[in-house]
Amino acid sequence: MKPEDVLAPPCGCPECHQAGVQTLGQRRDPHSGRLLHGSALRRWHEEKAKFFAKARRAALGPKGPRGGGFTRLTVERVPGEDDDE
Numbered sequence: 001m002k003p004e005d006v007l008a009p010p011c012g013c014p015e016c017h018q019a020g021v022q023t024l025g026q027r028r029d030p031h032s033g034r035l036l037h038g039s040a041l042r043r044w045h046e047e048k049a050k051f052f053a054k055a056r057r058a059a060l061g062p063k064g065p066r067g068g069g070f071t072r073l074t075v076e077r078v079p080g081e082d083d084d085e
């Protein structure tokens, strides 16, 4: 399946304007093959955003890429440095 088979430029029909998706790309319903409009298209984009948020959490943990705090880049104590006591 080519990307242009599922992705189409934004649609400006009244239904899409009413749902606030007139600037988002249109998607094709995988079952019927018809382009999604209005609230159906909005649901598609909402589900996509949810999926990406879930995937990001699964990959990075609940706090994101800095969840583990800063990575210490310096060595606490250089071997041999305090050995003159």
Ligand SMILES: [Zn+2]
Pocket: 011, 012, 013, 014, 015, 016, 036, 037, 038
């Ligand atoms: Zn439309």
